Structures are given as C-alpha cells and as structure tokens.
Amino acid sequence: MNEARALRAGSLVALLAVLAGACGGPQIPEVGTDGMEPAVREAIRGARDALAADRGNAAAWGRFGMVLHAHRLGAPAGASYTEAARLDGDDHRWPHLHGRLLETAEPARALGLADEALRQNPRFAPALALRARVLEALGDDDAEAAWEALQDLAPESVEAPLALGRRRLLRGDLAGARTAFEGVVERLPSSTAGWSFLAQVSRRLGDPEGAAQATVRARTAARSASLGSTADLDPLLIAVEDLRADSRGREARARRAAASGDHDSAEAIYRRLVNERPGSADLRYNHGNALARLGRTEEAEAAYRAALSRAPDSSAAMANLANLLARGGRDQEADDLYRRSITADPSHVPTLLGASSLHFQRGNLRQAERFLRDALASAPDHPGALQGLGQLLATAGRLGEASATLSRALGAARDAGAAPGQVAGIHFLLADVERQRGRTAQARTHLAQAEALGMNVPPAFRALLEPGR
Amino acid sequence: MTSASGVEFTHRTGRDDADRAAYFMPEIMGSGVALFDRDADGDLDLYLVQGEGADRFFENRGPGIRFVEIARVPGTGAYGMGVAAGDADGDGDLDLFRTGYGPDALLLNTGESGLVAAEDAGWDDSWSASAAFCDYDADGNLDLFVTRYMDYDPDFSCFAATGEQDYCNPTDVPGLPDLLYRNTGDGRFVEVGRESGIAALPARGLGVVCHDFTGDGKLDFYVANDTEANHLWVNQGDGAFTDEALLLGAALSGFGRPEAGMGIEIGDLSGDGVLDILLTHFADETNTVYLAEPGIGFVDGTIDLGLGTLGLATTGFGVALGDFDLDGFLDAVIANGRVARPPGESPRAPFFEQYAETALILRGGDRFEDAGAASPELTAMAAVGRGLAAGDLDGDGDPDLVLTAAEGPAGIFENVSNHAGNWLLVATRLPGGAPDHGATVRLLTSGGTRVARANPGVSYLSSGDPRAHFAIPAGAAIAGLTVRWSDGSAEAFPAPAPNRVVVVLRGAGTIHE
Numbered sequence: 004m005n006e007a008r009a010l011r012a013g014s015l016v017a018l019l020a021v022l023a024g025a026c027g028g029p030q031i032p033e034v035g036t037d038g039m040e041p042a043v044r045e046a047i048r049g050a051r052d053a054l055a056a057d058r059g060n061a062a063a064w065g066r067f068g069m070v071l072h073a074h075r076l077g078a079p080a081g082a083s084y085t086e087a088a089r090l091d092g093d094d095h096r097w098p099h100l101h102g103r104l105l106e107t108a109e110p111a112r113a114l115g116l117a118d119e120a121l122r123q124n125p126r127f128a129p130a131l132a133l134r135a136r137v138l139e140a141l142g143d144d145d146a147e148a149a150w151e152a153l154q155d156l157a158p159e160s161v162e163a164p165l166a167l168g169r170r171r172l173l174r175g176d177l178a179g180a181r182t183a184f185e186g187v188v189e190r191l192p193s194s195t196a197g198w199s200f201l202a203q204v205s206r207r208l209g210d211p212e213g214a215a216q217a218t219v220r221a222r223t224a225a226r227s228a229s230l231g232s233t234a235d236l237d238p239l240l241i242a243v244e245d246l247r248a249d250s251r252g253r254e255a256r257a258r259r260a261a262a263s264g265d266h267d268s269a270e271a272i273y274r275r276l277v278n279e280r281p282g283s284a285d286l287r288y289n290h291g292n293a294l295a296r297l298g299r300t301e302e303a304e305a306a307y308r309a310a311l312s313r314a315p316d317s318s319a320a321m322a323n324l325a326n327l328l329a330r331g332g333r334d335q336e337a338d339d340l341y342r343r344s345i346t347a348d349p350s351h352v353p354t355l356l357g358a359s360s361l362h363f364q365r366g367n368l369r370q371a372e373r374f375l376r377d378a379l380a381s382a383p384d385h386p387g388a389l390q391g392l393g394q395l396l397a398t399a400g401r402l403g404e405a406s407a408t409l410s411r412a413l414g415a416a417r418d419a420g421a422a423p424g425q426v427a428g429i430h431f432l433l434a435d436v437e438r439q440r441g442r443t444a445q446a447r448t449h450l451a452q453a454e455a456l457g458m459n460v461p462p463a464f465r466a467l468l469e470p471g472r
Numbered sequence: 473m474t475s476a477s478g479v480e481f482t483h484r485t486g487r488d489d490a491d492r493a494a495y496f497m498p499e500i501m502g503s504g505v506a507l508f509d510r511d512a513d514g515d516l517d518l519y520l521v522q523g524e525g526a527d528r529f530f531e532n533r534g535p536g537i538r539f540v541e542i543a544r545v546p547g548t549g550a551y552g553m554g555v556a557a558g559d560a561d562g563d564g565d566l567d568l569f570r571t572g573y574g575p576d577a578l579l580l581n582t583g584e585s586g587l588v589a590a591e592d593a594g595w596d597d598s599w600s601a602s603a604a605f606c607d608y609d610a611d612g613n614l615d616l617f618v619t620r621y622m623d624y625d626p627d628f629s630c631f632a633a634t635g636e637q638d639y640c641n642p643t644d645v646p647g648l649p650d651l652l653y654r655n656t657g658d659g660r661f662v663e664v665g666r667e668s669g670i671a672a673l674p675a676r677g678l679g680v681v682c683h684d685f686t687g688d689g690k691l692d693f694y695v696a697n698d699t700e701a702n703h704l705w706v707n708q709g710d711g712a713f714t715d716e717a718l719l720l721g722a723a724l725s726g727f728g729r730p731e732a733g734m735g736i737e738i739g740d741l742s743g744d745g746v747l748d749i750l751l752t753h754f755a756d757e758t759n760t761v762y763l764a765e766p767g768i769g770f771v772d773g774t775i776d777l778g779l780g781t782l783g784l785a786t787t788g789f790g791v792a793l794g795d796f797d798l799d800g801f802l803d804a805v806i807a808n809g810r811v812a813r814p815p816g817e818s819p820r821a822p823f824f825e826q827y828a829e830t831a832l833i834l835r836g837g838d839r840f841e842d843a844g845a846a847s848p849e850l851t852a853m854a855a856v857g858r859g860l861a862a863g864d865l866d867g868d869g870d871p872d873l874v875l876t877a878a879e880g881p882a883g884i885f886e887n888v889s890n891h892a893g894n895w896l897l898v899a900t901r902l903p904g905g906a907p908d909h910g911a912t913v914r915l916l917t918s919g920g921t922r923v924a925r926a927n928p929g930v931s932y933l934s935s936g937d938p939r940a941h942f943a944i945p946a947g948a949a950i951a952g953l954t955v956r957w958s959d960g961s962a963e964a965f966p967a968p969a970p971n972r973v974v975v976v977l978r979g980a981g982t983i984h985e
Binding site for chain 1: 623625627628629630631632633634635636644645646673674700701718719720721723724726727728729730756757768769771775776780781784785815816818819
C-alpha cells in the first residue's frame with residue numbers, strides 16, 4: 004500500500020471511529036439469557052451494565068467479552084473484543100483473547116490476531132505460542148521458527164520443546180527428539196504427551212525398558228490430568244475461566260481454594276457441587292479431600308467411598324481413603340485398600356508412599372522399603388519417596404545409604420520447588436544421620452539450614468551437637 | 473434417493489416419552505446400519521438399528537437400489553446402538569450382533585425365516601457401542617470385540633457453560649472396559665476380556681476395527697476412545713493382548729492430545745501399500761489420520777493430507793473411505809452431528825435441529841479437498857449424522873452410502889459419480905463359505921499396487937460392504953491378486969478381469985465370478 008492510500012485508509016478508519024463515537028459507539032451485543040443458570044445470567048448482566056455505563060471504555064468492552072467468552076458465547080465475545088481493541092489499540096489482551104477464541108474455528112483470522120497482539124507486546128509468550136500452534140495447524144513452514152522463538156522467549160515453556168521434539172521425530176532425528184521430550188517431562192512430570200512421545204522415541208532407539216517405563220508414566224499422567232491440553236498456561240485464558248459463574252466455574256474456584264489452603268471454602272463449594280452433580284466421582288473425591296483436611300474424618304470417609312462407588316478403580320480415591328483409615332488405626336482395612344489400588348495402578352506413587360508408611364509404622368521395614376523402591380521406579384526423583392526411603396534406611400541403621408538417599412531427596416525437593424517445611428525436614432533428617440555417623444560438623448550445618456528454613460529444632464537435639472558431646 | 477429405494481426408516485430417540493429422563497445420553501449417540509448379504513444372493517441387504525423400538529430389515533431387490541422390508545426385528549430390551557455382521561455360528565451365512573444401552577443380542581440367520589435372537593448367552597447389559605467380528609485366535613471361528621462406552625446413569629444431569637441442561641460431556645462419566653468374546657466353536661462365546669488383558673484399561677470406547685496393524689500375521693484391535701487415548705490391542709498370539717497405541721504413536725494426536733474418537737476407517741491413504749487409520753472427532757479437533765509406517769508405528773498425517781482445518785467446525789461420527797469416483801485416490805465421507813447445542817442456544821423445537829450438521833465429503837488426491845458441492849443431495853441433508861456404511865448397493869461397481877441420524881430418517885445415497893476408471897470387487901471367503909473378515913487384498917496393476925480391506929467392521933456402530941473394492945485407473949491392466957488371510961497366510965490368485973465381482977476362496981487358488 005503506498006503512503007497516500009494508507010493515509011486515505013487511516014482517515015477512513017478514524018472517520019468511522021468518530022462516527023461510531025458520535026452515535027454512542029457500537030451496540031452492545033444482545034445475549035439471550037433465558038434458561039441460563041441464574042448465576043450466569045447475573046454475571047452477564049453485571050458485565051453488560053458496567054459496559055452500558057461506560058461504553059467508551061475499552062476495558063469494560065474487554066471484560067464483557069471475557070465474561071461471554073467464559074460461558075462459551077463466542078460470537079458476541081468476539082464482537083466485544085473487537086470493540087475493545089478498536090478503543091485501545093495498545094492493549095495486547097483483546098486481540099490475543101479474540102485469537103484464542105478463533106484458534107480452531109478460524110485459524111487464519113486467529114493468526115492475524117496473534118500477530119496483532121505481538122505487535123503490541125512482543126514479549127507476550129502466550130501470543131507467540133498461539134501463533135506457533137496456528138501456523139502448525141495450517142501446515143505453514145514458519146511454525147518451527149515460531150516454536151524456537153517461543154523457546155527463546157519463555158525457557159520455561161513446555162509446549163515449545165514438545166513441538167520441536169515432535170518435529171525432530173518426524174524428521175527422524177531420534178536423539179534430538181529424545182532430548183526435547185526429556186526436557187518436557189523434566190519441566191512437567193505430568194505431561195501425558197511428553198511421556199507418550201518419549202515412549203515412542205525410546206522404542207525406536209531400541210530401549211524397550213525406557214519405552215515401557217515412559218508408557219506407564221504416560222498412562223498415569225493421563226489418568227490424573229483433567230484435560231488433555233498440551234498448551235502452556237495462558238494467564239489471560241485463566242482470567243477468563245475465573246469469570247465462569249456456572250457449576251464448572253465454581254468447581255475451578257473450589258480447586259483454587261483448596262490449593263491455597265482455604266479448605267472451608269473449598270468444602271462448601273464442593274458440597275453444593277456434589278448435590279448438583281451426584282454422579283461425579285471427581286467431585287466426591289475432592290470433597291473428601293477438603294473434609295479430610297478439615298479433620299471431618301467420618302464425612303471424608305463417606306465421600307471417598309461415594310467416589311469409589313462411581314469410579315471403583317480410582318487409585319487416588321483408594322490411596323486417600325487408605326491414608327485416612329491408617330490414621331484412624333484401621334490398619335488392615337487400609338492395607339487392603341492400598342493393595343487394591345496397587346493392583347489397579349502399580350505405579351501410583353501416592354498409594355505406594357501410603358502403603359510404605361503403614362508398613363514402616365508397623366515395623367515391617369522390608370515391605371515398606373519395597374513399596375518405596377517401587378515408587379522410585381516410576382518416579383525416580385520423587386522427593387517424598389526419597390525422603391521416606393532415607394528415613395527408613397536410617398531407622399534400619401544403614402546410615403551411609405540413608406545419607407546418600409537423603410542428599411538426593413534434598414536435591415530433588417529443591418528442583419521440584421518443594422515447600423520450605425519439607426526441605427527443612429530433610430535437612431533435619433540429614434543432621435540426625437550425620438550425627439549418628441559421627442560427622443558432627445556436617446550435622447550442625449544441616450541443623451542450621453533446617454532452622455534457617457523456619458524449623459523449630461528441639462533443644463534436646465541441639466544439645467546433642469554441642470561441642471564436647 | 474431414500475423414498476425411491478423403498479427404505480422408510482426414521483430413528484426414534486424416544487426423547488418425548490413420559491418415562492424418559494431428560495437428555496438421556498444414548499439418544500444423542502444415534503444408531504448404526506449393517507450392509508450384509510443375508511440371503512447369499514450376491515447383493516447387500518440392509519439392517520437398521522432402532523433406538524427405541526423395533527429394528528428394521530430390508531432385502532435388496534435390485535436392479536438398481538430397491539429394497540423391500542422383510543421384517544421388523546423386535547427390540548431385545550436394549551436401547552439400540554450398533555450392529556456387526558459375521559458368521560457367528562459357523563454355518564456359512566451371516567448373523568448379526570446388536571449392541572445397545574441394555575442387553576446386547578446375537579441375531580442368528582435362520583435362512584428362510586430371517587433373523588432370530590439367539591438364546592440369552594449372558595451378553596453384556598451395560599452400554600456397548602461398536603462391535604467387530606474377526607478370528608483373532610485363528611481357530612476358524614469368528615470371535616467378537618465389543619466396545620463399551622460409559623458407565624452412565626440416566627439420572628445424572630449435565631449442564632453447558634451457561635448452566636442450561638444438555639447432554640453430558642463424556643469426561644463427566646467414567647468409561648468401561650471393552651469386551652472380547654472368544655468363539656468356542658460349539659455355539660458359545662466366552663468373554664475373555666480379563667484373561668486377554670483388554671479389561672485392564674477401561675475407557676470410553678466407541679469405534680473398533682480388527683486388522684493386522686503390526687504386520688505379524690495376527691489380527692489386532694484398534695479402538696477409538698472418546699476424549700481419551702485410543703487403544704491398539706496388539707495380539708501376542710497366546711490369547712493375550714497388550715495396548716501399544718502409546719508406543720506406536722496411535723493413541724494421541726500428533727500434537728500429543730487425546731481426542732474425542734468416534735468412528736474409524738482404514739485405507740491406504742499414503743499409497744505405500746499399508747492400511748492407514750482415519751479417525752473422526754469432535755468439533756475443534758481434526759479428523760485425524762494415522763499413517764502406518766512399517767517398523768516405526770504411526771505418524772500423524774492429518775495436516776499433510778489437508779485435514780488440518782477441514783472438518784474442524786463439525787463433529788464427525790460415521791466414516792467411509794472409498795474411491796467413489798474411481799480415479800485412483802481414496803475419498804472420504806464423514807457423517808456429522810453435534811452432541812451439544814450451540815453455546816448460548818436454549819432448547820427450541822424441533823429439538824434435534826440444533827444438533828444437526830451436514831456430512832463432510834472429501835475428494836482424495838495428494839491432499840483431501842472439500843467436494844460437498846458435487847453431492848448436493850447429501851450435503852443438503854442437515855441431520856444429527858451418526859452411522860455410516862458404504863457398499864455397492866446397486867452392483868454398478870462403485871460404493872453407495874447409507875447414513876443414519878439420531879431422530880432422523882436414514883438416507884440412502886446412490887453414487888452417481890462419473891467413473892474415471894474401472895473397478896473390481898473381491899469377496900474373500902473361508903472354506904465354509906463365510907466371508908473372511910480381516911483379510912487384506914492386494915491388487916497388482918500396471919499402474920501400481922493397491923491394497924484394500926475385506927472387512928465390514930469399520931465406521932461407527934455400523935458394518936459395511938465386506939468386499940475389497942478397487943478402482944483401476946483407465947488404461948491400467950490387472951496383473952494379479954494376492955490375499956493376506958486373517959490367519960496370517962498369504963495366497964496368490966490369477967489376474968481377474970475388471971468391472972466385476974470376484975470371489976476368492978482360501979486355499980483354493982482359483983477365482984470365481
């Protein structure tokens with residue numbers, strides 16, 4: 004386009020904008036809300052009222068678009084994003100969300116919107132990921148460069164190495180693909196896709212053991228993943244989902260409440276959801292978890308049993324119910340459940356940890372160790388399993404092995420971003436092991452680190468490490 | 473051409489029945505169709521499964537596509553879903569296995585008197601979907617694989633994102649293990665899911681195909697699972713199966729995502745002489761192609777074949793691959809229909825219109841292209857498309873189609889394409905006279921080698937033409953024919969002349985017209 008034509012086109016856009024402003028801007032999209040859940044109706048009405056009060060406000064249009072988007076009302080959401088972008092051409096959020104809305108239905112338009120978002124914010128990784136996905140779906144050769152750009156921009160991305168690994172696999176670069184997929188599962192151990200591709204590439208590289216192990220991990224990950232998305236987390240899309248007012252939206256809020264430790268709120272939301280969707284095993288299970296956290300043991304047990312009546316092979320529900328029973332001293336019932344769970348999924352780490360703990364407490368160290376080693380066979384860097392094994396070895400007097408295992412646990416916990424309390428606990432165990440080995444200096448160092456992480460070390464233990472003891 | 477064909481059948485969901493729970497999920501899943509030569513007169517008869525009520529059986533009384541209703545087959549107590557054809561009792565004629573929400577049933581072909589439900593053999597009474605007959609243990613008796621969809625309770629309600637009630641999202645309901653019945657040869661089928669390993673992985677199974685996917689001479693089963701990883705049950709030869717779909721690259725899409733698998737077809741889409749897999753999926757997902765690469769496994773060829781964006785807007789179920797215009801490239805037809813209302817739409821009458829979509833017609837070539845404009849009658853049929861079976865109904869050498877729809881009429885579509893080449897239909901028969909399901913036929917021509925399945929058990933809830941269909945480009949001569957029988961043995965036959973149906977008998981080495 005030459006300059007004169009560009010100027011004329013620009014003038015036309017401006018004129019339209021002025022005319023739109025003079026006429027009070029475009030009409031707010033009408034959305035029929037009859038039949039919708041009252042909470043959804045209310046959410047839409049609220050966003051619409053806010054917009055009606057400030058129709059020249061890009062953010063109000065954007066928020067209205069997000070509320071509609073959250074409830075899968077795509078067409079009016081798209082129109083709202085368009086108006087938000089027209090009012091504020093510097094905000095990358097609106098073209099990006101509009102692009103996400105159109106990603107599969109109209110990939111060519113989504114690509115243009117991703118490019119628009121990137122013009123406004125070149126360092127916005129989710130828009131770059133969107134661009135790469137759409138290019139790939141369109142069979143465009145630029146996809147590879149887009150994935151590489153994403154990897155450079157967001158080294159923590161799981162989606163980029165997954166895509167690059169796939170492309171290497173297709174080219175027959177098996178070693179390169181394997182490296183990429185190993186990076187994926189290292190960053191996201193619950194990546195079904197990462198383990199699945201790792202299984203394929205291991206098989207093709209003549210490593211049947213690695214392939215079998217990766218297959219087990221892929222299956223385990225698939226069972227625990229609620230959705231099969233391979234996309235990196237997109238904070239804007241999460242913000243959209245936060246606006247969902249329907250029952251599923253509330254479920255997501257319950258999950259967040261539980262994750263942040265607000266178990267009262269989580270329990271209240273799950274209780275309501277269970278009544279609304281009595282057939283859902285997942286809801287019963289999550290309700291059970293909230294109740295267990297609140298110490299409402301009998302109700303938690305009932306909730307887990309209700310989950311198992313709907314999903315009899317749920318290892319997660321069996322493990323948590325068994326843990327609950329074990330805490331209540333019902334060892335035999337707990338043991339039976341752990342065994343059932345292991346039959347359903349021999350690589351279910353929480354079950355193996357729970358079973359190990361039960362046997363450890365009963366003094367059956369050999370069986371407890373076997374369970375822990377099974378857990379480590381499927382999750383070699385599981386901090387909890389390594390910590391448990393270290394503790395068990397220390398109890399058995401195998402101090403050298405205990406020290407090595409706990410040191411590994413410490414590294415694994417740090418890598419996994421474990422809570423300071425857990426890291427402090429491992430330091431404390433190491434301090435005790437080193438003390439027993441007569442390595443007082445090392446013991447003191449670990450003790451200091453445990454205290455630095457907020458642990459209250461018993462004075463009697465500290466006294467054991469004082470000079471002269 | 474439904475009325476002219478003599479077939480008047482409307483699927484009845486029973487949605488308005490007083491005692492029916494609202495949004496009873498089986499009603500949106502539709503039901504299937506079988507094309508099978510019940511009376512062994514050389515043409516394909518038609519069996520249509522009814523949701524609520526009696527199934528319908530029509531006999532082919534050509535010339536042309538002309539059917540006459542022979543019987544209404546009373547319901548077996550189940551809400552009807554799928555149908556598979558095969559010689560279950562080894563008497564040389566074709567029987568049917570009918571699946572449903574409720575007790576499944578074996579309908580034995582009794583010759584003159586039609587189809588009669590066999591005595592209750594303790595068939596499954598949960599929710600089963602597609603079924604496929606094949607002799608996986610190579611003992612000469614057809615065994616049976618039955619997919620099971622989910623452990624569904626009609627009192628369980630589901631809601632869209634707006635909070636309005638709608639049919640359940642499959643992820644709301646747990647899946648079930650599929651079933652494998654071994655035919656003992658004395659009229660009994662024994663369920664061996666647990667012993668074989670198949671029961672170990674419950675999932676929401678819909679489509680199933682029996683074929684030797686690993687090329688080791690043993691028949692395997694590939695299962696399309698809804699919103700979960702697909703299964704490829706690889707036959708270990710000792711009665712055991714292991715799922716190798718993840719290892720071989722046929723479990724997840726090329727992007728590593730589980731998809732909503734519905735229907736399955738197999739055909740040589742890459743022209744390398746090996747059968748590939750085409751799976752139909754939910755809207756926003758591709759209809760995915762897994763290209764078979766011997767020694768490697770499967771590679772997602774969806775984008776390379778032009779399916780990266782075609783069909784993304786619709787939800788695919790039944791699927792047929794065939795060279796409909798005899799130009800040497802496999803074309804595809806996909807029956808589409810939504811499983812949920814468009815977002816934001818409240819229910820309105822007529823209720824099922826909100827779930828209706830049109831079929832997708834794809835012309836084959838280096839890449840698939842939308843060829844809907846060439847079939848206006850088929851693309852005008854907006855319906856909740858579900859079952860789809862392809863077969864040469866009028867004996868003119870090209871595949872015709874039967875499409876079923878939830879709460880809609882079945883459509884019979886005559887293929888009126890201009891023939892760009894010649895054709896050959898190959899019926900593979902076992903010594904007893906029954907079709908050998910699972911055989912693969914290879915046709916050698918001066919224009920190259922083509923391979924096709926002789927296997928009716930494809931698509932969704934349906935059973936199609938069991939004969940291998942070949943298009944032979946104009947000017948190409950047939951040089952020979954080889955059959956890989958379902959027991960793993962291979963046999964060569966003399967070159968047949970084109971434009972006819974030929975019958976090859978295992979072990980005979982001769983061809984009959």
